[in-house]
Amino acid sequence: xxxxxxxxxxxxxxxxxxxxxxxxxxxxxxxxxxxxxxxxxxxxxxxxxxxxxxxxxxxxxxxxxxxxxxxxxxxxxxxxxxxxxxxxxxxxxxxxxxxxxxxxxxxxxxxxxxxxxxxxxxxxxxxxxxxxxxxxxxxxxxxxxxxxxxxxxxxxxxxxxxxxxxxxxxxxxxxxxxxxxxxxxxxxxxxxxxxxxxxxxxxxxxxxxxxxxxxxxxxxxxxxxxxxxxxxxxxxxxxxxxxxxxxxxxxxxxxxx
Amino acid sequence: xxxxxxxxxxxxxxxxxxxxxxxxxxxxxxxxxxxxxxxxxxxxxxxxxxxxxxxxxxxxxxxxxxxxxxxxxxxxxxxxxxxxxxxxxxxxxxxxxxxxxxxxxxxxxxxxxxxxxxxxxxxxxxxxxxxxxxxxxxxxxxxxxxxxxxxxxxxxxxxxxxxxxxxxxxxxxxxxxxxxxxxxxxxxxxxxxxxxxxxxxxxxxxxxxxxxxxxxxxxxxxxxxxxxxxxxxxxxxxxxxxxxxxxxxxxxxxxxxxxxxxxxxxxxxxxxxxxxxxxxxxxxxxxxxxxxxxxxx
Numbered sequence: 408x409x410x411x412x413x414x415x416x417x418x419x420x421x422x423x424x425x426x427x428x429x430x431x432x433x434x435x436x437x438x439x440x441x442x443x444x445x446x447x448x449x450x451x452x453x454x455x456x457x458x459x460x461x462x463x464x465x466x467x468x469x470x471x472x473x474x475x476x477x478x479x480x481x482x483x484x485x486x487x488x489x490x491x492x493x494x495x496x497x498x499x500x501x502x503x504x505x506x507x508x509x510x511x512x513x514x515x516x517x518x519x520x521x522x523x524x525x526x527x528x529x530x531x532x533x534x535x536x537x538x539x540x541x542x543x544x545x546x547x548x549x550x551x552x553x554x555x556x557x558x559x560x561x562x563x564x565x566x567x568x569x570x571x572x573x574x575x576x577x578x579x580x581x582x583x584x585x586x587x588x589x590x591x592x593x594x595x596x597x598x599x600x601x602x603x604x605x606x607x608x609x610x611x612x613x614x615x616x617x618x619x620x621x622x623x624x625x626x627x628x629x630x631x632x633x634x635x636x637x638x639x640x641x642x643x644x645x646x647x648x649x650x651x652x653x654x655x656x657x658x659x660x661x662x663x664x
Numbered sequence: 665x666x667x668x669x670x671x672x673x674x675x676x677x678x679x680x681x682x683x684x685x686x687x688x689x690x691x692x693x694x695x696x697x698x699x700x701x702x703x704x705x706x707x708x709x710x711x712x713x714x715x716x717x718x719x720x721x722x723x724x725x726x727x728x729x730x731x732x733x734x735x736x737x738x739x740x741x742x743x744x745x746x747x748x749x750x751x752x753x754x755x756x757x758x759x760x761x762x763x764x765x766x767x768x769x770x771x772x773x774x775x776x777x778x779x780x781x782x783x784x785x786x787x788x789x790x791x792x793x794x795x796x797x798x799x800x801x802x803x804x805x806x807x808x809x810x811x812x813x814x815x816x817x818x819x820x821x822x823x824x825x826x827x828x829x830x831x832x833x834x835x836x837x838x839x840x841x842x843x844x845x846x847x848x849x850x851x852x853x854x855x856x857x858x859x860x861x862x863x864x865x866x867x868x869x870x871x872x873x874x875x876x877x878x879x880x881x882x883x884x885x886x887x888x889x890x891x892x893x894x895x896x897x898x899x900x901x902x903x904x905x906x907x908x909x910x911x912x913x914x915x916x917x918x919x920x921x922x923x924x925x926x927x928x929x930x931x932x933x934x935x936x937x938x939x940x941x942x943x944x945x946x947x948x949x950x951x952x953x954x955x956x957x958x959x960x961x
Contacts, residue, residue: 462841477692534740570790
């Protein structure tokens, strides 16, 4: 039912956009978050600010499609174009409210792998961290974005590129990083939160998906909102007409969505 | 060091095989592709490539057999993800990789630029970038007692930077995001600047706040219009997105890469001839002009 009106990735973008609160400083990486920030600042979060690791700082949508944070529309009429040490220093000081991350694999504590995976007996090298490790360590909260595919959900990831929560501990207190850890995982079928011990739980399923199907993709028994005392599993709100219109304006050929 | 204005082939010939080179420093902006392709044409190999998010240029240098070691945070194709020549070379054990985060590579170069042996960070701990590396060291902050990660300095033999304009003396204007250009230029033994335009010193002197690199840091200055294509250069041209998608389709196999390189690298004599291969419309559509500033006295 959902796919006839909007794509999975359009819903992921609008769901991710809602994780940006008005007044937030958001650390925006590659791909879907490029669009999500632009939707957020155009709707419910007009006072949000975006920083990009290349050095760009923006408070408005780019006037033109952007493949990367360094595309000229993203530099044009930016708040500032500075450098990486400046941007990462803001992150290290604890000044970034929310960061976005993707990955090839995620485990039950929100640890992400973007470095290498094994397929059968073959090791596959992936591009690596970029700024993801830094964002995971040092943003107040992170929102993770990932297609809902069983191969991406691992009891334990092969390589922790971007730390989530430690499995053998009740928090991130043993780390010197100012970051608070993952607050949400948005997949193409559902949205998850993280409980007090840092474990993933199902928060809402996207329209057209069933709870059983969503949970069947995981190699462990995933908790739900009921299990952790966070109410019932809800249905993810659909994109509004305004949000969809914005997504399609910012990504007119549907390259990212 | 006195900068000299040279042709690109002469400037690149100063780089010895086995050198370490920091390149792609402004991330996806102003990547010095022309200089990289000249390295390939001249067969300068055994290079150590240093960079943050290093877009296609690393993949091309690896595919062309120029690199033996990578010290970087991310290597691939920003439009599509995988860099197939990087991936195959790593999986085949042909190149060594030192995994960094963007901040750790930035700090390593910043330490080099500052002349200190290392810089501390609150990033990395808890990641396998730290745990599975012998490069970084965990320490206790002697003031507050926090656990902290120490990132050792990197001092590259060369930094290659593409900029909007430079004087023949080697003073350089660049604008737009700078990524880790500043730290890398400060840390490098030698700097090669390719610029869209060589301009009279008066132009550079009229706006000293825009000078990002000064002559004493620069070994060679090369006028190299279109020298960053397919990456964008603020004020000059947009990113050639279609190039990135075509490169992805064509270079999944070794033989596909070789055909691609025969056409785009070895099949052209220089950047001028290269430009004739590009048919995309990359013109600036929003010619935003910065307001005039006065310095005065």
